Amino acid sequence: MAELINLRQARKRRARAEKDAAAEANRRRHGRSGAETRATEAERLRDRARLDGHKRQDGPDPESEG
Numbered sequence: 001m002a003e004l005i006n007l008r009q010a011r012k013r014r015a016r017a018e019k020d021a022a023a024e025a026n027r028r029r030h031g032r033s034g035a036e037t038r039a040t041e042a043e044r045l046r047d048r049a050r051l052d053g054h055k056r057q058d059g060p061d062p063e064s065e066g
Contacts, residue, residue, distance in 0.1 A: 032040075
């Protein structure tokens, strides 16, 4: 004999699966959490400041003048 199923539960199960699939797609689309984004931004700024600190000054050399 065929197994009986509750249609209400089947509909809820299907809706839950669709909702989970949409949530997974959004996680893939939007990526990282706010904390991860802020940490990456802080790291980028720190690297930028370090790089700017090592730049050579363009222009006349103050030691050669005078």
